[in-house]
Amino acid sequence: MTSIQHNLQQVRERISAAAAKCGRDPAEITLLAVSKTKPQSAVEEAIAAGQRCFGENYVQEGVDKILALGNSALEWHFIGPLQSNKSRLVAENFDWCHTVDRLKIATRLNEQRPADLPSLNVLIQINISDENSKSGIMLEALSELAKEIALLPRLTLRGLMAIPAPEAEYSRQLAVCQQMAEAFNALKKDYPAVDTLSLGMSDDMDAAIAAGSTMVRIGTAIFGARDYSAAHNNN
Numbered sequence: 001m002t003s004i005q006h007n008l009q010q011v012r013e014r015i016s017a018a019a020a021k022c023g024r025d026p027a028e029i030t031l032l033a034v035s036k037t038k039p040q041s042a043v044e045e046a047i048a049a050g051q052r053c054f055g056e057n058y059v060q061e062g063v064d065k066i067l068a069l070g071n072s073a074l075e076w077h078f079i080g081p082l083q084s085n086k087s088r089l090v091a092e093n094f095d096w097c098h099t100v101d102r103l104k105i106a107t108r109l110n111e112q113r114p115a116d117l118p119s120l121n122v123l124i125q126i127n128i129s130d131e132n133s134k135s136g137i138m139l140e141a142l143s144e145l146a147k148e149i150a151l152l153p154r155l156t157l158r159g160l161m162a163i164p165a166p167e168a169e170y171s172r173q174l175a176v177c178q179q180m181a182e183a184f185n186a187l188k189k190d191y192p193a194v195d196t197l198s199l200g201m202s203d204d205m206d207a208a209i210a211a212g213s214t215m216v217r218i219g220t221a222i223f224g225a226r227d228y229s230a231a232h233n234n235n
């Protein structure tokens with residue numbers, strides 16, 4: 001077994017264990033394999049091990065992999081900060097965008113989504129606990145932005161995403177994740193297509209699952225540590 005195969009199996013087991021601990025069905029939780037900075041061969045190894053959903057942070061790097069692999073059975077998620085001048089590449093190549101945090105980006109994605117593709121699945125990014133981050137909106141601004149996005153026909157609002165500030169203590173991770181889950185459950189009531197809470201990375205996955213995450217984004221635990229000097233010089 002290659003190490004990516006082995007790592008994937010371990011991560012899946014960790015998801016199942018975390019789900020079992022809080023009485024959830026592990027099938028409710030999608031594993032997004034975050035392949036940023038990793039070569040196509042690493043993605044191919046993960047595909048061979050049964051992985052289908054991949055997350056990329058850098059637009060051009062992601063598009064290069066999507067086109068090179070040309071595999072329509074895969075699902076590609078854009079999870080990085082998105083500048084307006086890169087929105088077209090996301091609209092034309094990805095299946096999901098997790099980082100919508102302003103109407104301007106949503107409007108561009110809607111206009112640029114090709115007519116022959118299904119609508120782009122989008123998540124609104126919430127800045128739930130990170131004072132230093134410029135990404136994501138405050139929870140107070142959610143209902144307004146959700147209302148506007150729901151009117152855009154080439155987008156489907158599927159839910160919420162957050163990157164909580166690193167926090168060592170489980171109980172504090174859980175408290176932040178529960179705030180996200182509360183907002184997610186409220187949003188679901190207003191928008192029937194909402195079914196996705198993208199929350200949980202390698203270090204806070206257990207708390208995220210206990211709170212109700214439906215999608216965890218895992219990179220290092222699957223592909224190993226990243227070398228930022230080599231890749232993505234062209235965001």
Ligand SMILES: *Cc1c(COP(=O)(O)O)cnc(C)c1O
Nearest residue numbers: 034079201202217218219220221
């Ligand atoms: C890089 C990244 C991840 C994966 O992080 P790891 O610590 O490698 O598991 C998840 N989500 C986002 C938004 C990321 O940028």
